[in-house]
Amino acid sequence: MPGLNEVIHQAHRLQICAMLAAVEALEFSVVRDALGISDSVLSKQMKVLQAAGYATVKKVPTNSRTHTWLALTPVGREALADHLTELRRIAALAEPVTT
Template identity: 45%
Template sequence: MAELDKHLLAPARLKLTTMLTAVSEVEFAVLRDGLGVSDSVLSKHLATLADAGYVRSRKGTYEGRRTTWVALSPKGRKVLHNHVAVLREIIDGVD
């Protein structure tokens, strides 16, 4: 059996990457609000995922204000897919 990915064991990071599968990219504030976490908590999670190569971000301007846009990388998408497959294997073993 394949192994769970250590970067996706934190529920917030798993939810974050799952949210990113639905969009090409999303604004930082939308992720923050969707996860119900503070800016600093989201920043730490994103830094961990970016260091692993799972997400990428870019700075830009939206409606006259500076913002950060976040996207799931192809590597991140593949790792998430594999992580979920392992979770499904584990769950299938439950009576």
């Protein structure tokens, strides 16, 4: 049994991973605004996910601006799936036992 993933389990990182799992990639500002956190907090959390090999950050120049895109790697998607499986197992322990 893999157990909880300590990298993903932190609240902001779990939310970031959940948002990114539903899409191919999201723009940095979309994730930041959805979570209501600062640029620096999101950057710090993404660095942790990147160091684990769970996420990528891609800067794309567009006209006069640079857009930053965040995405989960295949390894990150698998780690999130395993983490969610463990959370579901734990949650099931709280269900009433029927006899």
